[in-house]
Amino acid sequence: MKIEDGLHLVLSGGAGFDLSDAFDCNVFMIAAGDQWLLFDSGAGRNPERLSEILAEDGIDPAAIRHLFVTHGHADHSGGAADLRERLRLTTYAGAATAKMVEAGDEVAISLDRARQAGVYPADYRYRACAIDTVVEPGRPLAVGPVTIELIETPGHSFDHASYLVTTPTRRILVGGDALFWGGKVAIQDIYDCNIGAVCATVRTLAAVDFDTLLPGHLNFSLRDARRHADAAMDYVARLACPPSIIV
Numbered sequence: 001m002k003i004e005d006g007l008h009l010v011l012s013g014g015a016g017f018d019l020s021d022a023f024d025c026n027v028f029m030i031a032a033g034d035q036w037l038l039f040d041s042g043a044g045r046n047p048e049r050l051s052e053i054l055a056e057d058g059i060d061p062a063a064i065r066h067l068f069v070t071h072g073h074a075d076h077s078g079g080a081a082d083l084r085e086r087l088r089l090t091t092y093a094g095a096a097t098a099k100m101v102e103a104g105d106e107v108a109i110s111l112d113r114a115r116q117a118g119v120y121p122a123d124y125r126y127r128a129c130a131i132d133t134v135v136e137p138g139r140p141l142a143v144g145p146v147t148i149e150l151i152e153t154p155g156h157s158f159d160h161a162s163y164l165v166t167t168p169t170r171r172i173l174v175g176g177d178a179l180f181w182g183g184k185v186a187i188q189d190i191y192d193c194n195i196g197a198v199c200a201t202v203r204t205l206a207a208v209d210f211d212t213l214l215p216g217h218l219n220f221s222l223r224d225a226r227r228h229a230d231a232a233m234d235y236v237a238r239l240a241c242p243p244s245i246i247v
Contacts, residue, residue, distance in 0.1 A: 002057050003222070006031035006167065010053050011042040013075070015217040015245075019053060021046040023120065025075045025216040028174060029064065030165055033144025036064040038089070039163065039174045040216065043120075044079030044127065047086070061087055066143060068135075069093040070176030071160040072100040072109040074126055076216060081129035092133045092141075094150055096159035104128030110157070110190040135161075153178035153205065155198030156186045164208060173210040173225065180245050181219040183231025187244040199236045206233040218245060 001009045001019060011020040011027035024042030027050075031037075036059070042050075054061050067089040069077050077093075080101065084091050093101060100108040106126050114120045135141065140149040149164045156177040165172040173179070177186040178201050185198050206229045213225035221228060232242040 001053070003220075006169075008057055008059070009220070010038070010050055010057075011079075013042070020049040023075050023124075024079075025177075026214065026218075026220070028214045028220075029059075030146065030167065030172065032066075032146035032167075034063065035066070035144060037143060037146065037148070037165070038064055038067045038083070039214070040070055040076040040176065041067060041079035041083050043075045043124075044082050045124070047079060047082045050083070065090060067091045068148065068163055068174070069097055069101065069131070070162060070174065070178075070216065071157050072097050072105075073157060073177070074109060074111050074114070074120065074124070076176065077101050077109070077129065078124075078126055081127040084129055090132045091129060092135050092148075093131045094137075094152065094159060094161040095134050097161065098131035098134050100159065101129050102131055110192070113190050137161075151204065151208065153201040155194055155196075155201045156188075157190070158192040158194070158197070160201075162205070164210060170212050171210045172212040172214060173205070173208065174214045175205070176216045179205055179213065179229060179232060180215045180217065181213070181221055181228055183228050183234070183242050184245045185232065185242045186217075186246055187241070188246045195241050199241060202229070202232040202236045202242060205229045206236075 013024035014022035135150040163174040
C-alpha cells in the first residue's frame with residue numbers, strides 16, 4: 001500500500017490494516033535512493049503475500065536490500081528468515097534482539113507464553129534468522145541519502161529498539177511497539193515487560209525530534225507526530241503510565 005513516494009506499508013495484520021496475515025505487525029518500507037529499507041518482517045505465516053503487495057505497488061523485490069528488526073516478538077521477526085533467504089537481504093538488529101532471533105529462542109521472545117494465552121495457534125513455529133549487522137545506539141548507518149539510528153526503547157520488551165530514519169524530506173520514528181497513535185504504549189504480562197522502562201522510553205522519545213511516526217500496529221502519523229510522544233509524556237509527568245493498546 002503506497003502511502004506516498006518513498007514510503008509504503010507492505011504488511012499489516014488484524015491490529016492494523018488487514019493487508020496480510022492476521023498475525024503480522026505493520027511492516028513499512030522506506031526508499032533510500034535506488035534501494036528500499038524494510039522495517040520488521042511480520043510473523044512469516046504467509047510469505048507469498050509480500051510478493052503480491054509489491055507487485056500491486058509496482059516495486060521490484062530485488063530493490064529491497066536491508067531489513068531492520070525492532071524486537072524479537074514473533075509478529076515482528078517471525079518472517080525475517082524467509083525474507084532474508086528469498087530477497088537476499090542484509091539483516092540488522094540491536095544486540096539483545098540479534099541474540100534471541102539468531103538462536104530462535106521461543107522462550108526469550110515470549111512465544112511460549114503467547115501460545116499458552118491463545119495469541120498464536122499451537123502449530124505456529126518460529127524460524128531463527130541470522131543477523132548480519134548488530135546496530136549500536138548512537139552510531140547511525142548511512143544507506144544512500146538516508147541515515148538510520150537505533151534508539152534503545154525497552155519496556156514493551158527488554159530488547160526493544162526503535163529507529164530514527166532521516167530522509168531528504170522526513171524524520172521518521174519507526175517505533176515498533178514502543179509508542180502508538182494517541183500516546184499509547186503496549187503492556188502485557190510477559191517476563192520482560194516493565195512499566196518503569198516503558199515510562200523511561202516515553203521520556204527518551206519525547207526528547208527526539210521527529211515529524212512522522214510509523215508504529216508496529218494501528219494508525220501511523222505523517223505530520224506533527226511528536227504530539228503522540230507529548231501525549232504519552234503527559235501521563236509520565238504525573239507519575240502515571242500511558243494507556244496500553246493491549247486490553
